[in-house]
Amino acid sequence: MSGEVEVKYRVVDLDGLLAALERQDVMLSPPIRQEDQAYAPIGWADGQSRIGVTFARLRVQDGTCVFTTKTPVDNVLACLEYETVIADREQMHHALLALGYRATVQVAKTRRTARAAEYGLCVDQVDGVGAFLEVEAMTAATDDMAGVQAELAAWVSTLGAPVERVGATYDQLVAPARLPAAEMASVSTI
Structure with missing residues (x-):
C-alpha cells in the first residue's frame, strides 16, 4: 500500500511557470498523451463525500493501459493508491462494471513530468x-x-510561479466544463 499526496495548481501563465521551473533547474520530459476513464461505485453520487470511497481509473498511455484505484484519506488529493499494468483494457472495463462501478468522466491530457528533490512534478x-x-x-x-x-x-x-491552488481532481474539473450552460446553472445552485 502506498499513499499519494499531491497539490494541484491552475497555471495562470504557462511561460511564467516554465521559466520558474527552469530557474530551479527542473527539466521537464517530452510531452506524452494520456487518456483516462474514471469510475465510481454505483452507490456513490456526485456531491457526496469522497473520503474513504475507492474510485478507479483506466489510463492509456503509449499503448499501455494502467489500472489505478484511489481512496481519499484526508481530501481528494491525499489518497491510498494501488496501480498495475493491465493487458486488456476492454476486459478490465467490463470487470469494473461487473464489480459494481460505473464509468463517470473521461479526461484527456498532454503531460510533461520532472523530479525536484523527492517530489514528482507534472505540467x-x-x-x-x-x-x-x-x-x-x-x-x-x-x-x-x-x-x-x-x-x-x-x-x-x-x-x-503564476499559479492558483485548486483542491479538486481532474475528473471534478472536467465534468462541469462539459455541461451545457443551462445545466451548469442548475448544478451551481444545488
Missing part, C-alpha cells in the same frame, strides 16, 4: 480546462497526509 494541458501543475509525493504513512500537502505547497511557493 498538464488538460483538454477543455487548461494548464495545471501537480506536485506529488509518495508516502507509506497515511496519518499526516495534510502535513505532506503543506510541505508540497510550501515548495511550490518558493517557485514564485
Whole structure:
C-alpha cells in the first residue's frame, strides 16, 4: 500500500511557470498523451463525500493501459493508491462494471513530468480546462497526509510561479466544463 499526496495548481501563465521551473533547474520530459476513464461505485453520487470511497481509473498511455484505484484519506488529493499494468483494457472495463462501478468522466491530457528533490512534478494541458501543475509525493504513512500537502505547497511557493491552488481532481474539473450552460446553472445552485 502506498499513499499519494499531491497539490494541484491552475497555471495562470504557462511561460511564467516554465521559466520558474527552469530557474530551479527542473527539466521537464517530452510531452506524452494520456487518456483516462474514471469510475465510481454505483452507490456513490456526485456531491457526496469522497473520503474513504475507492474510485478507479483506466489510463492509456503509449499503448499501455494502467489500472489505478484511489481512496481519499484526508481530501481528494491525499489518497491510498494501488496501480498495475493491465493487458486488456476492454476486459478490465467490463470487470469494473461487473464489480459494481460505473464509468463517470473521461479526461484527456498532454503531460510533461520532472523530479525536484523527492517530489514528482507534472505540467498538464488538460483538454477543455487548461494548464495545471501537480506536485506529488509518495508516502507509506497515511496519518499526516495534510502535513505532506503543506510541505508540497510550501515548495511550490518558493517557485514564485503564476499559479492558483485548486483542491479538486481532474475528473471534478472536467465534468462541469462539459455541461451545457443551462445545466451548469442548475448544478451551481444545488
